[in-house]
Amino acid sequence: MEDNFIIANQKFNSRLIVGTGKYKNFEQTANAVKASGAEIVTVAVRRVNITNKDKPTLMDYLNPKSIVYLPNTAGCYTSEEALRTLRLAREMGGWKLVKLEVLGDKKTLYPNMIETISSTEVLVKEGFDVMVYCSDDPIMTKKLEDVGACAIMPLAAPIGSGIGIQNKTNINLIKEQSKVPVIVDAGVGTPSDATIAMELGCDGVLINTAIAESNKPILMAEAMKHAVIAGRKAFIAGRMKKKVFASASSPEKGLI
Numbered sequence: 389m390e391d392n393f394i395i396a397n398q399k400f401n402s403r404l405i406v407g408t409g410k411y412k413n414f415e416q417t418a419n420a421v422k423a424s425g426a427e428i429v430t431v432a433v434r435r436v437n438i439t440n441k442d443k444p445t446l447m448d449y450l451n452p453k454s455i456v457y458l459p460n461t462a463g464c465y466t467s468e469e470a471l472r473t474l475r476l477a478r479e480m481g482g483w484k485l486v487k488l489e490v491l492g493d494k495k496t497l498y499p500n501m502i503e504t505i506s507s508t509e510v511l512v513k514e515g516f517d518v519m520v521y522c523s524d525d526p527i528m529t530k531k532l533e534d535v536g537a538c539a540i541m542p543l544a545a546p547i548g549s550g551i552g553i554q555n556k557t558n559i560n561l562i563k564e565q566s567k568v569p570v571i572v573d574a575g576v577g578t579p580s581d582a583t584i585a586m587e588l589g590c591d592g593v594l595i596n597t598a599i600a601e602s603n604k605p606i607l608m609a610e611a612m613k614h615a616v617i618a619g620r621k622a623f624i625a626g627r628m629k630k631k632v633f634a635s636a637s638s639p640e641k642g643l644i
Contacts, residue, residue, distance in 0.1 A: 391624065393592060395569055396485055396517035396538040398456070400427045403586070404616045405458070405571065407596025408432075408446060411605065418449035420599055424609035429455055430487055430594065432462040433477045452481070458519065460487035465500070467507045474511060486511070487541070489521040497547040497574075501528045505535060512536035521573050524558040530565060539568055541594065544585065545575025548597045552581035556588060563589045579608075579615030586619025587627070 393400040406426045411417040421429055429450060450457075459477035461470040467490060474486050490507055492500040499522050511518045512535060519539035520532050529540045542562055544553040552575060553559060563570045569591035576582050582593045595612055602608035 391620070393569070395428075395519065398485070400456075402427045402613070402616075403592040403620055404582075404613055405430065405592060405594040406599060406609065406612075407594065408450075409462070409596055410600035414444055414446055414449040416605060417446070417600075420605045420609040421450060421455070423606045423613070424599070425613045427456060428458050430458045430460045430596070433459045433473050456485065457481065457483060458485060458487050459483050460521075461489045463491075464489060465491050465493075467503045467510075470503075470507050471510060474516065475514075478516070484515065485517045485519070485538075487519045487521065498543070499523055501525070505531050508532055508537050509535040519571070524555050524562065526558060526561040526565060529562050533566060533568055537568060539571055539591075540566055541571045541573035543574040544572045544581065547574040549575050550577025550598055551575060552577055553584055553588075556584075559585070559588055559590065579611045582612055582615040583619035583622070586616055587622050589623050592616075 393403045402425045404424055404426050405428045406421055406424050407430045408417050409432055411420065431446065459474060461473045464470040464473055470488060470490050477483050477486065488504065488507055488511065490500050490503040492498045501523055504520060504522060508518050508520055517538045519541055520537045521541045522529055522532060524542040529542060532540055540562060542559060545551045559572065571592040571594055572585040572590050573594040576593060576595050577598050582595065585593050593616055599605050599608045599612060
């Protein structure tokens with residue numbers, strides 16, 4: 389069964405997006421990405437060396453011709469910082485598909501949604517395809533879609549917390565109203581969290597810390613790959629109805 393994942397008119401097979409931060413080195417990063425089966429990797433433009441050839445670069449280990457680089461604005465706390473970062477990313481690598489993050493404070497790393505919405509509107513007008521990290525507020529995500537975001541990326545929980553989806557109701561509401569892909573971003577800690585996100589009908593999951601900070605990142609990356617696949621298949625198959633009382637799994641007719 390063909391079940392393509394489409395973002396900004398680009399077709400992907402894997403619904404798992406992985407980050408490239410927090411690994412011990414670029415070699416481990418590359419091995420984890422390979423094990424995950426991901427076709428998109430996020431790159432923090434302000435934190436990762438991707439252009440200085442005098443030092444190891446991510447491109448030495450992950451060929452941008454065979455995997456999609458998704459520049460992001462991690463570490464940006466104002467619209468001005470975020471816009472400048474992505475404009476520079478486009479100049480350096482020609483990247484048009486980008487991930488926008490405008491953080492509200494350093495303690496929670498929650499998004500500043502006012503700045504996020506205004507930044508999205510500017511970037512869309514400048515020709516970017518903008519995937520947007522955002523709160524799990526259906527009203528705010530609708531505004532993001534209205535100003536042209538090509539993907540909505542609500543947090544499951546605070547970035548790097550690993551505590552899983554905290555508000556399934558809001559994620560459901562966001563998915564039901566959205567005409568663009570909805571990708572759970574931030575807070576996933578285990579493969580079961582990723583599966584739950586996919587069972588809710590989300591189009592994809594973005595994971596970094598849960599893989600990079602596990603005891604065995606390569607193995608965890610593989611586990612996340614299978615979790616996303618299982619969750620997606622379960623969503624398409626449709627779960628059984630929940631019941632209050634027991635229901636025998638074997639027919640009673642013809643009992644001996």
